[in-house]
Amino acid sequence: MAVYTDISEDDLTRFLADYEAGTLLSYKGIAEGVENSNFLLHTTKGAFILTLYEKRVDPNDLPFFLGLMHHLADHGLNCPLPLSRRDGELLGELSGRPAAMISFLEGMWLRKPAAKHCREVGRALADMHLAGHGFALTRKNALSVDGWRPLWDKSAGRADEVEPGLQDEIAEELDYLESHWPKTLPHGVIHADLFPDNVFFIGDQLSGLIDFYFACNDAFAYDVAICLNAWCFEKDGSFNMTKGMALLDGYEQVRPLNGAELRSLPLLARGAALRFFLTRLYDWLTTPPGALVVKKDPLEYLRKLRFHRQVKSAEEYGLVHR
């Protein structure tokens, strides 16, 4: 749940004068996004999302994020489109914060996705990978292999509070991943956070992808590995191979994975599990009790990491050779 910066109707009306977005009819703070304040606006021209970027987002990254959404929408991906101001800029300022007006994407995220939805997600992820081609800006993935050790160093000393033996296990894992991480896989712009709450459906039809605020340049297959973690495990911790098969098949219908990508998939999935484990562990250890944010259990990703460590090939995720 987001912490809201309240905005007054006067300030908002002044802000909207820089856009051709119609006359304001209503605005409501909405409970989406942990990083930013989001409002759902109705105007005489339709519905929009107004996002105020709070301090956890680096303002220097905003041209990348907003420019990317514009580029992807221009290239046919279903995703929210940032509105240009009359002066051509995508970014304005409201209540002392960088702010953007973004088209409202209808759809709902699925609390209980099924295999058929995983197939749609695979397709949409590959669509995004292709649509990102030619986007002029780049952004390093701060949460890929180079970023894990500095993040781990902040939590390592207290890791055994979460589970005894964790400090040694993760140190060893990190050493292994750092020395084996592939450097030459096909790469481009990836979403890097395509969890179920960032994929909208209307009925069983995928209506679009949202929340590009972790997007960056990295290996495409790493994005696939993130989705295997995010979509293909059941609540009891078991991997659902039917979902894995659907996700990989959907992806390959649009963008086939090459041999190196397939061979790297178990390792990439370990890395992706470690990445979410590390950020959750850090939040777990540092979020004060009673804070507004729901703490996510880091152990969920420790269990996924241990699963991936046993996997020998992409076939075990459900890959079917086409």
Next chain:
Amino acid sequence: MAVYTDISEDDLTRFLADYEAGTLLSYKGIAEGVENSNFLLHTTKGAFILTLYEKRVDPNDLPFFLGLMHHLADHGLNCPLPLSRRDGELLGELSGRPAAMISFLEGMWLRKPAAKHCREVGRALADMHLAGHGFALTRKNALSVDGWRPLWDKSAGRADEVEPGLQDEIAEELDYLESHWPKTLPHGVIHADLFPDNVFFIGDQLSGLIDFYFACNDAFAYDVAICLNAWCFEKDGSFNMTKGMALLDGYEQVRPLNGAELRSLPLLARGAALRFFLTRLYDWLTTPPGALVVKKDPLEYLRKLRFHRQVKSAEEYGLVHR
């Protein structure tokens, strides 16, 4: 800010099957209402508010609240209209809570209302008092004079923590109000909580009233007194007589106040100030630090109470004899 009960798309779709509200396109939890969980829905038939009634609302009161909104809208008041289910009921159940679908009212509440808006509020309040005529159900005002002493008894012992001397001052005030409270003023259905966040405007035009969850049967002039407290003081604590004049004049354009109502106004305004002081004091003393709710300062209403105690006649609020 509300605490949300999350709902799944499946449950919501099943819930909506009982209404003729179109096909679901999106739903967002919104940051409005402290008592309930609210979602803004888009369907193929338009926008709706879905309210899940949380434990602070007595389910036995819901037929009164929803029936009243229906009655008021039927009688021409601009307010949200609860949708009837196919079986004729206004109330359904979702995620184990009583739940209602309500038409979405466009408009924004004013963070900085001016005198012209107070005039509109006065008019709309009187419109509501007239439109409520003939509504079949009744609900006692639990937060009128009979309810204050039990509420005060819960906080009295700690009142001096908030300001030294408060315990004696409020005890004396309560004695006075109990023995002088008028019993025979014109009465009917009142809103009882018509604060700025419950009145929507589009531009300077009032678009409607919302949040009838404190509505009850009581003296109309007590509702006017609540509005004088809620709308006509400045942030520095001073009473703005221009706003008072506008509010009373707007009200009297629709429903003139009789002599007894006018004579009682200072006393009713003291009572209204005490009512909000007491609930805020209780919340102030009992809300744990770090809770999701913003604590409102009870001293704001103590200062208003002291102001009203000096007022001798309705003219001091800006009343102009017509």
